[in-house]
Amino acid sequence: MHATIDDESDLSIRTMRSSVLHPDGGLTVEDRPVPTPGPGEVLIRVSAVGVCGSDTHYLRHGRIGTHVVETPLVLGHEASGTIVAVGGGVSRSRVGERVSIEPQTPDPASDESRRGLYNLCPHMRFYATPPVDGALCEFVTIGAAFAHSVPDRVSDEAAALCEPLSVAIAAIRKADVGMGDSVLIAGAGPIGLMCAQVARAAGATTIVVSEPDPDRREVARRFGATDVVSPGATVDPVGAFIDASGVEPAVIGAMSALRPAGRAVLVGMGTDTMALPVSLIQNREIVLTGVYRYANTWPTALSLITSGRVDLDSMVTGRFGLDDTRAALDADRIPGSIKAVVYPGMPRHPTSGTDRPTPTTDNT
Incomplete structure (x- = not known):
């Protein structure tokens, strides 16, 4: 480690607090060793971690497809923080830099990575995907190229939410949505709302969001939808459809x-298989594809945020400390909730000596 924690001012930190999911569905806060950055890596003090639907799925079901929680796992892959140490080959000038974390480590030698499709690398190590630990802890390491510098005007929360925003960017790119185009988006959860914002930023003039919940339909209007409908409603023909x-x-x-x-x-992951209208797809020559994470999206994400074309801060409706991780993971069940964020470094309570800040929610 070339630089030490807090600009070489604190050599005593050797352990960190981590929220750990167990195979039986239990959650504990444990002390774990602070990781050491290897060659080409940076050590980041985590500032904010967004809660994703995959995190809640692992909590409630213990698996997503073939990824099974068989050993204790740290959840969380939407994260931001500050670089506090660097490994070999990384400039010490990066210490103190605020960053948004792209939470993946592909094999640069794989065929997919060499073609620029590193998100499809078969040897990928991705935060909070068993058995790889995530960011619901005080410190993490990541390859230096995947720690993206953020300007001061970008909040810790928005920097963390560059990750789901990147999913939306990947989806809009796949849908080939541009100036004057029309798009139908199914689902007004966080990804659907971000897709609406990115579609608007890309120049789409018709953005229809389909959503069963009337309150969420109204939220979609705030985040870029030009029209909202209930599922099954008849809509005018569109050039693109994104399922979230x-x-x-x-x-x-x-x-x-x-x-x-x-x-x-x-984009949405609700079932492994589904029936499709094959004759319709053939007769209309519809192009059907999927999105698996993202690649080469962070510069676009940060540009959209800093330009004001995308608003992520307004999507945060709940803030939690590390000890309240379960409440954060269950925040999706609170009416009006859009996005919960956990702060692993929230200060300890002055009387109890434990990190138990009062969770806050904004359901307006």
């Missing part, structure tokens, strides 16, 4: 709204 719901009826129903040669992009 993972619900089979939503996907099948939206296919009929696509114009010939339209593009359908599947």
Whole structure:
């Protein structure tokens, strides 16, 4: 380690607090060793961690597809922080830099990485994907190239939410949405709302969001939707469809709204298989594809945030300390909740000596 924690001012830190998910569904806060950055890596003091649907799925079901929680796991992959140490080959000038973390470590020698599709690398190590630990702890390491510098005007929360924003950017790119285009988005959860914002920033003039919850439909209007409908409603033909719901009826129903040669992009992960209208896809030559994470999106994400074209700060509706991780993971069940954020470094309570800040929620 070339530089030490807090600009070489604190050599005593050897352990950190971590929120740990166990195979039986239990959550504990434990002391773990502070990781040491290897060659080409940086050590980051974590500032903020967004809660993703995959985190809650691991908590409630113990698995996502073939990824199973078989050993204790630290959740969290939407993260920001400050570089406090660097490994070999990384300039010490980066110590003190605020960063947004791209939480993946691909094999640079894989065929996919060499083609620029590093998100599809078969040897990928991704935060909070068993058995790789995530960021619900005080310190993490990541390759220096995946720690993206953020300007002071970008909040810790927005820097953390560059990760889900990157999913939306990847989806809009796949859908080939541009100036004057029309798009239908199924689902007004965080990803759906971010897709609406990115579509607006890309120049789409018709952005229809389909969502069963009337309150969420109104929220979608605030975040870029030009129109909102209930699932199953008839809409004018659109050039692109993005599913951010993972619900089979939503996907099948939206296919009929696509114009010939339209593009359908599947983002939501609700089921492993679903029936598709094959004759419709063939007869209209619809292009059907999926999105698996992202690649080469962070510069775009940060540009959208700093330019004001995308608003992530307003999406944060709940703030929690590390000891309240379970409440943060269950915040999606609170009416009006959009995005919960955990702060691993929240100060200890002055009387109890433990990190138990009062959770805050904003359901307006």
